[in-house]
Amino acid sequence: MAQKQITPQQRAALFAQMTRQNMQPISSVAGAENSRVTLNLPQTRLLHRTRLMVQATLNVKHASATNYVPAEFAPFTLVDNIRFEMNNGFAPVTLSGRQLYLHNMMRENADVLEVKPNGRGKNVQGLVASAxxxxxxxxxxxxxxxxxxxxxxxxxxxxxxxxxxxxxHITFADRNALVKPGQTGYTLDIKNITVTPLVESFSIPQIPEALPDLSMLKLIQATSYDQAGAGDVVIKLPVSTTYRKLLFLVEDANGGVDESFIQSDIQLIFNQADTPYSVNPYHLASINHDQYGRPLPKGCWAFDFTYQGTINYSSGRDYVDTERLTEFWLKFKAAGACKISVVYEQLSRLR
Known part of the structure; x- marks a missing residue:
């Protein structure tokens, strides 16, 4: 007798009825500056998310100053690289700490990620110095x-x-990554670096019909590009996947640039000819403010294809499917030399 076929909607409804969420810690791991630690995820259930809490103590000494200025994007700069790896090779997620922070910002109520100097906030970096x-x-x-x-x-x-x-795998930078360069007279010491993971997963349903489609994988990757001087910036992005989010950070020698540094519309171009997105940088910054509830950091803009009145819950109407594209470009005109970091979230079907 042939097995009854069910629709994706029916499968999703069955999964919602027959699974439940689990949140479980795995052991904290001690780290050190300029070193790498590895977290081994438990071979159980269906993995949804891993939440990482990084803690450390930074001792700051100065003969006369009572505070110091943190580095841009600190304390996330303490993490030089995060790599989520499967089967000792394939890595769906490979980012720096600040790149993952920027990806995490593409959400509603992004203000919760603001770094505070003390208190119970999600992200804290103390800023006190003393003799x-x-x-x-x-x-x-x-x-x-x-x-x-x-x-x-x-x-x-x-x-x-x-x-x-x-x-x-998490690779740590050194203590200087937490402090803005150019400050003199400070003595820094970092200690007690630990990573505490919390794994969110779902139990496996008892009937096969309730098991979700596991053939789709989410990728979060990044690339960088150096622009030698003023002129057109053309970044050729990878094709053959489906883009959900695309964020880029433009920095000159002084850090993140302002909107006037971008001297043209910001464009996304398909196959060198089709330009479905051509947006003034001030407009795009405003759109991002509407989407995330706060401005993105200076020099940062995003095309969020998951937004249809709310972030992350769209029908996929605006996803950019590059399966049949030969070229997918991010293009704009820069006022001078700069470095561009691009973070993108994609969907890829396992074959």
């Missing part, structure tokens, strides 16, 4: 999301089998 040396709390959170969003069972990773081994 005797003051211990400052460093605490920040970074999320590695594998699921599409908090509603749809797309992108989940089946860890409960012998074939799938998943690890997260």
């Amino acid at each position: 005797a040396g003051t211990d400052n709390v460093i605490r920040f959170h970074l999320d590695i999301p594998n699921g599409l969003n908090d509603r749809d069972a797309i992108g989940l990773i089946l860890l409960q089998n012998r074939e799938t081994v998943a690890n997260i």
